[in-house]
Amino acid sequence: MMKTTRLSALLLILGSAAFHAAHAAHYPVTVPSCNRQVTFAHAPSRAVSNDVNLTEMLLALGVRARMAGYTGISGWKTANPQLAAELKGLPELAQRYPSLETLVAAHADLYVAGWNYGMRVGGPITPATLAPFGIATYELTESCAHVMPRPAASLDDVYNDLRNLGAIFDVDARAQSVIAAMQARVAAVAKALNSTHERPRVFVYDSGEDKPFTAGDLAMPTALIRAAGGRNVMDDLAQSWAQVSWESVVARDPQVIVIVDYGAVTAAQKAAFLLGSPALANVAAIRNRRFVVVPYDAATPGVQNAQAIETLARGLHPEAFAAAPQR
Structure with a gap:
């Protein structure tokens, strides 16, 4: 058993060394993260x-192999069957926000999160x-509004994150491909x-009965609604x-209510309330029962934003899509 453990450790070290050597020319890389500049000497291997x-x-x-795990999905009930299949075998280290001890124990070298998306001021x-524990942090651009002055949220925030993460992991071409695919779908809607x-x-109705929790001008749904030909009444x-x-x-008498679908309370239950x-x-x-349901991952900054706009x-x-087939 000891020999097997040592062999596995040696293979892990050799594999990591080979990866770093192959990508050495790309580094060091420095990217902006909110009001900071973060430098990477090599690609993260325990994100x-x-x-x-x-x-x-x-x-x-395409950097799943460079991940030590993920946090904050099952506790909020935001997973979908496709995502669950993609994550199979990758550990969820915490159901909601992780502790410092959890990230250190996982030997994390990068935490990809945001303010109120895994971190709180x-x-x-x-x-x-x-x-101090050697864990770098990349902050979700939209969330930077919690720690610095920012303009209204926009799709450029998402494209910015994808470009920066592409540079961090040395997958720039993949990042550009993802961005181009999103932009094409958004352009088709605009047309x-x-x-x-x-x-x-x-x-936008996220949750809450005594008081509703909603999206303001600095949250992504405002940009998504604008791109979809509407106006957030809370802009x-x-x-x-x-x-x-x-x-x-x-x-403000909204004509349409967007329900963010996640959590223990279903979209149908939110509509009924x-x-x-x-x-x-x-x-x-x-009066007109006009609701549009958008999953949480599509309403928050990410690769599902093009789907949300559609x-x-x-x-x-x-009426603009009466003859157009749905994806």
Whole structure:
């Protein structure tokens, strides 16, 4: 048993050395991460991603073999069958946010996360707390609004993350391919909406009964709705995701409600709650029962954003897609 263990360890070391040697010309690489610059002497070999959207980015870039595991998916119930199949055999190190001890024990060399996507300002897991343990951190661009001034969220935030992660792992060509595929789908939606001038008022409903949790101007759904030919009624809220009052929703009278689908409460249950709320009875979206359901990983920054725009555009402007086959 001891000989087998030593042999496995030796093969791991030799394999890692061979990988680093093959990619040495690409490094060192420095990429921006929020208000920091992060330098990599070689490609990470023990990366850990948090949340479904960031995990899907790494899988799309083809770097699963360079991952030690992932966190924050089963605890929020955000996985889908396809993702579950792709992750089979890769350990989920924590159901929600990981602890410092968890990442250290996994021998992580990179934590791919974001603010409120695996890290909290002033919390136990931050780039500063991980650095002494040799764990680099790459921060989701959209989430940087929690630690620095930023403009409204945009698809460029996602493309930026894919390019940076492509550089970190030396898979630039793969990153460009993923970006180009997303851009082509978004362009196809824009073409279909070319003659559409109405921009329906949209409210994003994530969760909450006493007060709804929704997306402001700095959160990705606002950009997705805009690309789909609508307008987020909370685009005057200079925040990312935040709680608002039902009174403010009623005052803005959304014509469509986007339901973010994840967690223990199903999209159908969320719709039933909204339809049964006396306070919302006169809202246009409720009167006309206009709901569009978008999965969590498509509503948050990631490779599913093009799919989200297609879904939203069909929901907001069905007439523009009446003769177009669905993907």
